[in-house]
Amino acid sequence: MELELRNLTKSFGPKTVLRDLTLRAETGYCVGVVGRNGAGKSTLFNLLVNVLLPTSGSIILDGQELGETFPLAVKRRIGALINQGHLVEQLTAEEYLQFVARIYELPEAAPRIASLLGHLLEEFEQVRHKQLSAYSTGMKQKVALAACLLHRPELLILDEPLNGLDVFSAERMLALLTSYRPQALTFISSHNLAHLEQVATHLLIIDEAEVKFWGTRAEFMAGRETILSDALLQLLAPTTSTHDLTWLTSQTAS
Numbered sequence: 001m002e003l004e005l006r007n008l009t010k011s012f013g014p015k016t017v018l019r020d021l022t023l024r025a026e027t028g029y030c031v032g033v034v035g036r037n038g039a040g041k042s043t044l045f046n047l048l049v050n051v052l053l054p055t056s057g058s059i060i061l062d063g064q065e066l067g068e069t070f071p072l073a074v075k076r077r078i079g080a081l082i083n084q085g086h087l088v089e090q091l092t093a094e095e096y097l098q099f100v101a102r103i104y105e106l107p108e109a110a111p112r113i114a115s116l117l118g119h120l121l122e123e124f125e126q127v128r129h130k131q132l133s134a135y136s137t138g139m140k141q142k143v144a145l146a147a148c149l150l151h152r153p154e155l156l157i158l159d160e161p162l163n164g165l166d167v168f169s170a171e172r173m174l175a176l177l178t179s180y181r182p183q184a185l186t187f188i189s190s191h192n193l194a195h196l197e198q199v200a201t202h203l204l205i206i207d208e209a210e211v212k213f214w215g216t217r218a219e220f221m222a223g224r225e226t227i228l229s230d231a232l233l234q235l236l237a238p239t240t241s242t243h244d245l246t247w248l249t250s251q252t253a254s
């Protein structure tokens with residue numbers, strides 16, 4: 001799969017959130033999308049899954065420009081986890097994934113469902129017969145990721161998939177994503193840059209609606225700080241000074 005974004009721009013009223021985003025990426029790339037709160041990461045992801053329409057510019061998949069409504073055949077190639085997946089909480093995890101498998105008309109999905117849940121949910125055997133409504137936030141997140149991967153998507157869009165996961169679960173999910181990486185083009189956002197350091201092959205850094213960096217992680221790190229978070233601060237806020245926070249503990253009103 002080859003995805004090209006050409007001068008992709010999105011405005012909400014007078015406010016431009018993404019301006020002239022241009023890139024080309026292909027299967028095997030795992031693009032870590034990085035930026036401050038409100039930088040436009042989720043907006044980009046919503047454009048990539050056809051939930052939002054661009055104000056201008058185009059999305060081209062394998063040489064075919066996708067119009068206002070992505071063809072169903074294209075949608076079937078996408079797996080997305082955006083703004084926390086919506087699960088049918090009256091079902092157990094297995095029932096929910098079987099429901100997803102039926103939507104995608106996947107034959108004999110049971111072994112893959114068992115493998116995905118077994119890998120992602122350490123406590124799967126204990127919660128096997130519980131409804132998703134009784135799951136914790138992190139457990140629901142893992143089921144949502146399993147649902148995303150069930151139909152072997154070629155384009156994987158993951159908005160903060162590691163939110164709410166403990167360190168052990170995060171490692172398991174990162175291992176799964178690293179294993180899956182050669183099969184798909186992945187876009188993933190996370191404010192935990194250590195996570196992106198483990199999984200991302202490429203970085204897309206967005207600030208004030210503009211692309212500040214697009215390229216491989218190695219290209220980004222060349223000549224910069226050795227830790228990604230320091231390198232990012234160096235790029236986006238080289239002159240940031242320490243804030244005076246004495247007001248927080250002082251007795252005078254402010």
Ligand SMILES: Nc1ncnc2c1ncn2[C@@H]1O[C@H](COP(=O)(O)OP(=O)(O)OP(=O)(O)O)[C@@H](O)[C@H]1O
Nearest residue numbers: 012013017035036037038039040041042043044191
């Ligand atoms: N439907 C909408 N209508 C108006 N403004 C919106 C809408 N969706 C997003 N925005 C604005 O677009 C900007 C980018 O939001 P977005 O959610 O894409 O940021 P983000 O990078 O994902 O942030 P975070 O790191 O906090 O998740 C924000 O200023 C937000 O207020």
